[in-house]
Amino acid sequence: MKMHKNHPYHLVDYSPWPLTGSIGAMTLTTGMxxxxxxxxxxxxxxxxxILLLTMIQWWRDIVREATFQxxxxxxxxxxxxxxMILFIISEVFFFISFFWGFxxxxxxxxxxxxxxxxxxxxxVFNPMEIxxxxxxxxxxxGLTVTWAHHSIMSGNFNQTTQSxxxxxxxxxxxTVLQAYEYIESSFCISDSVxxxxxxxxxxxxxxxxxxxxxxxxxxxxxxxxxxFSKTHHFGFEAAAxxxxxxxxxxxxxxxxxxxxxx
Numbered sequence: 001m002k003m004h005k006n007h008p009y010h011l012v013d014y015s016p017w018p019l020t021g022s023i024g025a026m027t028l029t030t031g032m033x034x035x036x037x038x039x040x041x042x043x044x045x046x047x048x049x050i051l052l053l054t055m056i057q058w059w060r061d062i063v064r065e066a067t068f069q070x071x072x073x074x075x076x077x078x079x080x081x082x083x084m085i086l087f088i089i090s091e092v093f094f095f096i097s098f099f100w101g102f103x104x105x106x107x108x109x110x111x112x113x114x115x116x117x118x119x120x121x122x123x124v125f126n127p128m129e130i131x132x133x134x135x136x137x138x139x140x141x142g143l144t145v146t147w148a149h150h151s152i153m154s155g156n157f158n159q160t161t162q163s164x165x166x167x168x169x170x171x172x173x174x175t176v177l178q179a180y181e182y183i184e185s186s187f188c189i190s191d192s193v194x195x196x197x198x199x200x201x202x203x204x205x206x207x208x209x210x211x212x213x214x215x216x217x218x219x220x221x222x223x224x225x226x227x228f229s230k231t232h233h234f235g236f237e238a239a240a241x242x243x244x245x246x247x248x249x250x251x252x253x254x255x256x257x258x259x260x261x262x
Contacts, residue, residue, distance in 0.1 A: 008075035012065055017058035024050030059218075066235070067227045077234050084238045088245050091208075095249050098201040099256065105193045106261055113192055117261070122194050123186040124262040130181050131258040134174050135250065141170035142247045145216070145240050152223075152233050160228075164220040167243070171213030178206050198257060205249055212246050215239040 028047030035044045066072040072080070106117045113119035125131060148163035182199075189199040219236045222228060228236055 008073040010076040021054045102197040119192045127258040
């Protein structure tokens, strides 16, 4: 039973999770310093555990507020949409920095790397093999997540389940293939500026794929629990926006680093 309020504002109950999140972040960063200097990962893993538990419980509370307590009014939902849009814009600029570094180094190769691009000694990946397959996988996942969105809006429960499951499977498939590519790589992150640019850009994109896949998997679980309706499904919509962003970044990565840069 939803609780209806007589105001549209986002006023929620007191929560301990900002405090535990701050403690987790401090423990994590302190643990990283201890790891680097003392080669002990105990504090680092403790920080990770605190942050994970905080995230699970904080997001559980948000799901409860949105789904069962009726706190996510139109005004609140609009605020959440603006917040997600601004977050994705910040992520766009995050990846622009990697592309900037790549093109800065590739368009005018310095004498230290032999004035050639890729640098001498770097055996690059064939863009027509795994990278092209991964491109097809992400493009197909963009289609399936759009299919899922239309299925939710038309109230088709079974098609939403099928399309979301397919999207999650494609995300996992992409991650497995990229892990295989990394294992087979003939160069590493410390092999000249090419290795640094390649692994920073594709690695962070890979992390975003894992986050997006998790996001969509949670949406699939929520869908199975009937949390979404035709008019109330912003949790899924945010995941779909994020997934399309991940798709577009990969297209730029494939064209610039794998194809043009090789």
